[in-house]
Amino acid sequence: MEWIKPDVNINFMGAMRHAGVASGVAVLVGLALLVFPGPKYGIDFKGGTEIQFTLDKPVEIGALRAMVAKAGFASTDLVKIGAADRTFRIRLQAEVAFPEEQVKKITKAVKERFADPGIESVRFNPGGEKITVRAKGELDRAELERLLRAWKLDLRERGTAAAKPTAADKEAPVETVERCVDPVCTSGPVEDHVYEVYLAGISGSFFNRLGAQLAGKNAVRIDEIQWVGPKVGKDFRNAGVKSILFALGMILIYVAFRFDLRFAPGAVLCLVHDVIITAGIFVILRREFALSTIAAFLTIVGYSINDTIVVYDRIRENLAKIRERELKLVINRSINETLARTIMTGLTTVISIQPILFMTRGTIQDFALALTLGVAIGTYSSVYIAAPVSIWVDRLFFQKKARA
Secondary structure: OOOOOOOOOOOHHHHHHHHHHHHHHHHHHHHHHHHOOOOEEOHHHHOEEEEEEEEOOOOOHHHHHHHHHHOOOOHHHEEEEOOOOOEEEEEEEOOOOOOHHHHHHHHHHHHHHOOOOOEEEEEEOOOOOEEEEEEOOOOOHHHHHHHHHHOOOOEOOOOOOOOOOOOOOOOOOOOOOOOOOOOEEEEOOHHHOEEEEEEOHHHHHHHHHHHHHHOOOOOEEEEEEEEEOHHHHHHHHHHHHHHHHHHHHHHHHHHHHHOOOOOHHHHHHHHHHHHHHHHHHHHHHOOEEOHHHHHHHHHHHHHHHHHHHHHHHHHHHHHHHOOOOOHHHHHHHHHHHOHHHHHHHHHHHHHHHHHHHHHOOHHHHHHHHHHHHHHHHHHHHHHHHHHHHHHHHHHHHHHHHHHO
């Protein structure tokens, strides 16, 4: 079935002024939203704790999500690891665990109590999960534990760390090294005299509440706890922005050399338009900005420039065939000739994304949402941003130069 007739002749460029105004307003609103209220950063950019844990008995992820939500945590950040419904990973937002004044007082107390053999450093994990003490000699672990408990620190209970998996556990290999399950453990070679004090932190709160939801019917084993600090998150955020700017710069150079200088600004403005509007919609919907979101934006850039290049290629062919006509008419004809391809490609891409959008949760769903928005906005911008800007550049620079 032929949806678009070969002789279709829609006057797209007749509405380019109205489309330009609408796009300009949308971009300004998107920029304003990125300033206030601003993006909702995920753990990748803001910092937080990521926990992987295993249940003794399988639990369907939907039921576990309901328990996690009832316990007061974001269930969309829970994902299943492996085929069996036993191992899961969850991301928990960062909290201010140790006020600066408390850090100074506890550090001073530890150094005074263990003046012999002496303390080299006391480092507090910003995620509230651990304190690392480096000493000049061997410390009494029980005494260090008593000292920190006296400061009302919530140390983990014995036996709550990852236990050694059994041979029956097909999801995890059997370990040969037994892990320390005490609140205070040594780390690294004995001669380094490094001690790690494990606190309940946000992970302890999570497991206590989850255990209450399980009501003793299932046991939880911690496999891994990772923490992403605000500084690392800021580095990720800066790297993501740089990657987008680098991609736009390379595309500008490519289009200028591959086609014509008059087409390059339109291609880049088209991509900037797509990313800013998509980001603005994410802010309105309060969707998280994570590394997967940056990946989605880069994918949008790639898709949008591909669609734009198809239109530009047809414009270049028609310019060679019908030199006597002005650029605006050539562009309008070229868009009509590629209209069927543009619609079919866009629909096919969007339809293939929808199962991911409606059947997943968390960052994967956000990725699919960004792609869906990006494809729709990118198709529009190829017609009403890239082409009109090329006309404007041609009138402003090339036609004046020709008359001169």
